Amino acid sequence: MIANQETSDMGSLTGKNDLYQKMVEEIQDYAIILLDTDGIIRNWNKGAQKIELYTENEILGKHFSIFYLQDDIDNNLPQKLIAEAKETGRSVQEGWRKRKGGSKFWGSIAITALHDDDNDVIGYCKVTRDLTDKKISDDNLRMSEERYHQMIAEVQDYAIILLSADGTIENWNAGAQTIKGYTSSEILGKKIEIFYTPEDRNAGLPQRLLTEARMSGKATHEGWRVRKDGSKFWGAIVITALHNKDGLVIGFSKVTRDLTEKKMAEEKLAAYTAELEIQNSELEQFAYVASHDLQEPLRKIQTFSDLIRQNYDDKEFVNRYFEKLEASAKRMSELIKSLLNYSRLTKHEENTYLEQVDLNTVVNEIKQDFELLIEEKAANIFYESLPVLTGNRTQMGQLFSNLIGNSLKFTKDVPVINIRSAIVEREQINDAPKSLASGRYNLIIIEDNGIGFDMRYSKTIFSLFKRLHGKQDYAGTGIGLALSKKIVENHSGHISAHSTPGKGSAFHIYLPVRNIGK
Amino acid sequence: MIHCLVIDDDEDDQEIFLMCVKKIDAEIRCLTMNDGVEAVSMLVSDTSYVPDYIFIDVNMPKMGGIDCLRILKNMGRLKYTRFFMYSTTSENSLLVESKRLGAEEFVVKPPRTAELKEKLCNIFKIVSNMSA
Numbered sequence: 033m034i035a036n037q038e039t040s041d042m043g044s045l046t047g048k049n050d051l052y053q054k055m056v057e058e059i060q061d062y063a064i065i066l067l068d069t070d071g072i073i074r075n076w077n078k079g080a081q082k083i084e085l086y087t088e089n090e091i092l093g094k095h096f097s098i099f100y101l102q103d104d105i106d107n108n109l110p111q112k113l114i115a116e117a118k119e120t121g122r123s124v125q126e127g128w129r130k131r132k133g134g135s136k137f138w139g140s141i142a143i144t145a146l147h148d149d150d151n152d153v154i155g156y157c158k159v160t161r162d163l164t165d166k167k168i169s170d171d172n173l174r175m176s177e178e179r180y181h182q183m184i185a186e187v188q189d190y191a192i193i194l195l196s197a198d199g200t201i202e203n204w205n206a207g208a209q210t211i212k213g214y215t216s217s218e219i220l221g222k223k224i225e226i227f228y229t230p231e232d233r234n235a236g237l238p239q240r241l242l243t244e245a246r247m248s249g250k251a252t253h254e255g256w257r258v259r260k261d262g263s264k265f266w267g268a269i270v271i272t273a274l275h276n277k278d279g280l281v282i283g284f285s286k287v288t289r290d291l292t293e294k295k296m297a298e299e300k301l302a303a304y305t306a307e308l309e310i311q312n313s314e315l316e317q318f319a320y321v322a323s324h325d326l327q328e329p330l331r332k333i334q335t336f337s338d339l340i341r342q343n344y345d346d347k348e349f350v351n352r353y354f355e356k357l358e359a360s361a362k363r364m365s366e367l368i369k370s371l372l373n374y375s376r377l378t379k380h381e382e383n384t385y386l387e388q389v390d391l392n393t394v395v396n397e398i399k400q401d402f403e404l405l406i407e408e409k410a411a412n413i414f415y416e417s418l419p420v421l422t423g424n425r426t427q428m429g430q431l432f433s434n435l436i437g438n439s440l441k442f443t444k445d446v447p448v449i450n451i452r453s454a455i456v457e458r459e460q461i462n463d464a465p466k467s468l469a470s471g472r473y474n475l476i477i478i479e480d481n482g483i484g485f486d487m488r489y490s491k492t493i494f495s496l497f498k499r500l501h502g503k504q505d506y507a508g509t510g511i512g513l514a515l516s517k518k519i520v521e522n523h524s525g526h527i528s529a530h531s532t533p534g535k536g537s538a539f540h541i542y543l544p545v546r547n548i549g550k
Numbered sequence: 551m552i553h554c555l556v557i558d559d560d561e562d563d564q565e566i567f568l569m570c571v572k573k574i575d576a577e578i579r580c581l582t583m584n585d586g587v588e589a590v591s592m593l594v595s596d597t598s599y600v601p602d603y604i605f606i607d608v609n610m611p612k613m614g615g616i617d618c619l620r621i622l623k624n625m626g627r628l629k630y631t632r633f634f635m636y637s638t639t640s641e642n643s644l645l646v647e648s649k650r651l652g653a654e655e656f657v658v659k660p661p662r663t664a665e666l667k668e669k670l671c672n673i674f675k676i677v678s679n680m681s682a
Contacts, residue, residue: 323639324609324638325640328638331659331660334662338661338664339569339663342663486612
């Protein structure tokens with residue numbers, strides 16, 4: 033195992049301790065090579081053979097630069113390493129090396145100078161480890177980290193921000209710029225509070241979220257956030273605490289998604305759902321009352337024809353009940369007509385044709401429709417410069433026809449009907465539902481001197497088929513006021529009823545002042 | 551003598567009811583009221599009047615049948631009076647509510663007078679001689 037003992041120096045060096053030499057020779061994981069002062073290989077162990085593939089016979093007497101790549105040889109790397117070891121006692125280096133056959137491995141080497149008693153260098157010990165596997169995995173890790181950082185930097189759909197432990201922004205990606213509008217240089221060093229609305233800032237929301245993340249590892253939140261230009265977006269955020277090895281929080285990652293569109297869609301959906309629920313319950317009520325009120329004349333028709341059959345010989349009876357039968361059939365027909373009217377009223381304004389409607393014309397036309405009744409009752413209808421407003425002409429006609437018709441119908445004396453109008457602000461409408469939009473309204477009051485009603489019923493009279501007066505006293509299907517209310521609501525307005533029994537009633541109609549297309 | 555009170559805003563239904571009662575037993579005294587308010591004020595003022603049976607229509611103006619039932623059931627004088635709801639259609643929630651308030655039965659107005667007579671015979675415990 034020992035190279036030709038060319039020098040007595042080497043001889044004394046190598047012959048010292050057989051056991052020790054054996055150990056070196058048998059080591060498989062390290063190539064341990066003895067070089068003479070010129071860098072010629074004088075000793076070779078099993079590890080060297082395993083790593084660099086040369087047998088002892090092949091390699092002894094060769095210069096150790098045989099393991100180096102051409103570039104390193106051109107750069108005199110082997111000589112430099114020897115020189116360094118000679119100078120300082122030791123040199124270390126890592127780099128690609130060449131095995132027998134030309135395959136490469138990543139070698140980590142240490143060259144140690146060996147000295148004689150006079151402290152002259154008599155050779156070198158070169159220890160080489162094959163760190164190819166580690167090198168590859170390190171490289172992969174480094175590349176993966178680079179890719180990871182690049183990925184975060186370039187992610188567009190998520191703002192991914194690194195925060196220090198006190199909430200200072202330390203890192204900023206493309207998504208953050210897209211979503212929040214700041215460039216990296218504008219935002220680094222700022223506090224996260226900058227993204228929050230003044231209300232949330234005052235309420236301490238940002239710090240509360242950081243505290244939550246600090247305590248439980250992460251915090252999630254959805255809410256309106258502020259962009260650089262002051263506009264708002266609906267952000268869904270996750271703040272995750274970052275810990276060091278000792279478990280101390282050293283910062284936070286904050287991932288924000290802009291869910292404004294989703295939020296808008298959700299709100300729209302919720303509004304649709306709510307409207308649908310209202311429509312559904314209206315429909316249920318409608319179906320119940322419709323079936324009840326339609327059953328009634330139908331049942332009577334059956335009863336009357338039954339009675340007529342039983343009393344066929346009593347001419348007077350038959351005549352009387354034929355009349356009743358016809359009245360029931362007529363009533364049923366009226367009910368069906370008004371039900372159709374009611375159900376035809378579409379809820380959505382986009383389905384309703386809107387135009388400028390002159391209420392003076394509307395009232396005048398209704399006066400002509402009711403000409404006979406007005407004459408018969410010697411009724412007086414007064415109106416003064418009513419507004420022109422945006423609405424559906426047919427529905428406006430129905431609305432005023434219902435209300436004026438009621439005033440003509442529910443009366444004991446000569447009917448006097450006054451119609452007047454004014455402009456009011458939303459705040460002046462006391463009994464309106466909260467949902468009534470703000471702004472200005474046309475108020476139209478239709479006032480009569482009729483029988484009136486108890487104010488207890490001021491709300492229920494607008495329900496479908498609610499009659500306050502017995503059928504025998506006053507005609508009516510019980511649909512008119514429900515229809516009127518629906519028309520007013522279709523026009524984003526409000527209707528209320530006021531009365532003193534025996535003195536008369538007044539219907540207040542509020543319709544928004546607006547322009548077509550708005 | 552049987553005293554019967556009918557509270558119904560429908561004139562025709564009052565007439566049909568009276569006609570049927572008369573056919574069953576001419577001795578039955580039947581009084582009609584046009585709505586709940588009228589019935590309650592009559593019963594409050596005429597303290598001597600104690601009907602054996604009260605039939606209340608459900609859908610009436612001013613005061614509905616259920617409210618009327620609630621008020622009349624609280625009049626101590628009517629402790630032994632039997633209450634019946636009397637309506638064109640029956641709906642479960644109304645049926646349950648009226649039973650809870652003490653109505654014996656929810657009678658749906660039948661289309662044929664024969665059925666009404668049979669129903670009333672059952673209620674008045676009179677053996678019908680007009681079943682044919």
